[in-house]
Amino acid sequence: DAKTTQPNSMESNEEEPVHLPCNHSTISGTDYIHWYRQLPSQGPEYVIHGLTSNVNNRMASLAIAEDRKSSTLILHRATLRDAAVYYCILRDWGYNAGNMLTFGGGTRLMVKP
Amino acid sequence: SAVISQKPSRDICQRGTSLTIQCQVDSQVTMMFWYRQQPGQSLTLIATANQGSEATYESGFVIDKFPISRPNLTFSTLTVSNMSPEDSSIYLCSVEETPTDTQYFGPGTRLTVL
Numbered sequence A: 001d002a003k004t005t006q007p008n009s010m011e012s013n014e015e016e017p018v019h020l021p022c023n024h025s026t027i028s029g030t031d032y033i034h035w036y037r038q039l040p041s042q043g044p045e046y047v048i049h050g051l052t053s054n055v056n057n058r059m060a061s062l063a064i065a066e067d068r069k070s071s072t073l074i075l076h077r078a079t080l081r082d083a084a085v086y087y088c089i090l091r092d093w094g095y096n097a098g099n100m101l102t103f104g105g106g107t108r109l110m111v112k113p
Numbered sequence B: 001s002a003v004i005s006q007k008p009s010r011d012i013c014q015r016g017t018s019l020t021i022q023c024q025v026d027s028q029v030t031m032m033f034w035y036r037q038q039p040g041q042s043l044t045l046i047a048t049a050n051q052g053s054e055a056t057y058e059s060g061f062v063i064d065k066f067p068i069s070r071p072n073l074t075f076s077t078l079t080v081s082n083m084s085p086e087d088s089s090i091y092l093c094s095v096e097e098t099p100t101d102t103q104y105f106g107p108g109t110r111l112t113v114l
Helices: none
Strands: A007-013 A018-023 A031-038 A043-048 A061-064 A070-075 A082-091 A107-112 B004-007 B010-013 B019-025 B031-039 B043-049 B068-073 B075-080 B089-097 B102-105 B110-114
Touching: A007 A018, A007 A082, A018 A082, A018 A107, A031 A061, A043 A061, A043 A070, A043 B102, A070 A082, A082 B068, B004 B089, B019 B031, B019 B089, B019 B110, B043 B068, B043 B075, B075 B089
Parallel strands: A007 A107, B010 B110
Antiparallel strands: A018 A070, A031 A043, A031 A082, A061 A070, A082 A107, B004 B019, B019 B075, B031 B043, B031 B089, B068 B075, B089 B102, B089 B110
């Protein structure tokens, strides 16, 4: 699987937007970009995913660079509940031997009141 | 979205013993997975639990240490055998929902081995 690189940690103020970057310079044409987050003492939860175009859902937005070598998860208004570890993961849509997720170190987001 | 429960939520065990963790899903799913999260670390896939056949293990994990059962499309168990303190981790099961390709995770089982 192609590798992703994320900052170890970031800080944000409550009710401000947060931009979480992810570099994936070796991404292949069939890799989807997935984001999951893990709140304290919980299992990971799905946030969003995309292939080439920017994506929006009720939780966040995903901005994908034109060359697909980087992406940014955008939380429009951070709340204290958004404090979590955010994982950027590449998944090959053509991979049919288990569809496993390969977790890297992620970014620990801290939200200050 | 699938709802997943795990039992037990936590346990403290003596070295040399075994613990079986249960994972129950509220709907039928094809793909189920077991992950381990060591203290302060990210998640590592242990194996894919296949219904009706042997589990598929990732490098570094073997069936004798982590036997897995998958008797039907809503249930799986992971056993941590002959435990040592190094097995102290959070063990999580997850399921894959198609066609969204989204994985849903259980709350985890926090295991401490003394």
